[in-house]
Amino acid sequence: MEVLSNATTAGTTLIRPEDYYQYIDKEGVIDTWLLVSTPLPVLSTIVLYLVVVLKLGPSYMRYKEPMELKRLMMFYNLFQVAYNMWMLYLVFSSSAAIRYLIDHSCHPTDPRNTFELRYVFHLTSWHYLCSKIIDLLDTCIMVLRKKQSHITYLHLYHHVAMVFFTWVSMRYIRAQQGTPPIILNNLVHVVMYTYYFLASLGPEVHKYLWWKRYLTKLQLTQFALVIAYLAYLYLNSCEVSQAFNVIWITNVSVIAAFFVNFYIQTYVIKPRRLHVKPE
Numbered sequence: 001m002e003v004l005s006n007a008t009t010a011g012t013t014l015i016r017p018e019d020y021y022q023y024i025d026k027e028g029v030i031d032t033w034l035l036v037s038t039p040l041p042v043l044s045t046i047v048l049y050l051v052v053v054l055k056l057g058p059s060y061m062r063y064k065e066p067m068e069l070k071r072l073m074m075f076y077n078l079f080q081v082a083y084n085m086w087m088l089y090l091v092f093s094s095s096a097a098i099r100y101l102i103d104h105s106c107h108p109t110d111p112r113n114t115f116e117l118r119y120v121f122h123l124t125s126w127h128y129l130c131s132k133i134i135d136l137l138d139t140c141i142m143v144l145r146k147k148q149s150h151i152t153y154l155h156l157y158h159h160v161a162m163v164f165f166t167w168v169s170m171r172y173i174r175a176q177q178g179t180p181p182i183i184l185n186n187l188v189h190v191v192m193y194t195y196y197f198l199a200s201l202g203p204e205v206h207k208y209l210w211w212k213r214y215l216t217k218l219q220l221t222q223f224a225l226v227i228a229y230l231a232y233l234y235l236n237s238c239e240v241s242q243a244f245n246v247i248w249i250t251n252v253s254v255i256a257a258f259f260v261n262f263y264i265q266t267y268v269i270k271p272r273r274l275h276v277k278p279e
Contacts, residue, residue, distance in 0.1 A: 057143035
């Protein structure tokens, strides 16, 4: 594969780093995919989501008993595990894709020579966008179960921001450095939704779910790794989209701050209050 350069080799003009993204989807494949070409479907989904979970859903459930939805939750959690594992399969089934990400994370090769790899990365990103939209069902289930206290600013920002910024990245940036964070997030979601599936089985299983606290730690570790990876690409002036790095370092940092606050409130401050004896 030819390395991006301003030079000419054997009569073939190589692509300069600053021109890389003019060729990232020169075949026009991505624009033909559902949800990508126009912001209307994604923006409409976000607006409908907020209206339903903040207004229509709570109003509908106000005088109703909480729905159990045990089978729905079991199916939903198993689906999420399978879907995230399938996205991992998309990348790991191509040894060339993993090797490319290791060797060319900072210096992409000429995109004219990597159509199959680019297709794998684009397809993985598109399915990741779909998975973030499917994640919105988490909140809808909470509303039907009358778990409104679970719908925090963290929860809402996390879901809305992930859908919106994933679409922006997919539509306008199409950066190859988005694949490693997707892989990491898929791995975390496999563990997370496995936990939720086990929790949905009932009280007899709950005694084996002592590791919930470590699930939050796993999520925090994920955020730290993603921020470190993107910061490395930014600080080393790598020949990749710096706009992508800035957008996602900022977004992940905000989400991480919310999660740190949640962890402190839930696992540090609350236990201390429970152990304080009243005078």
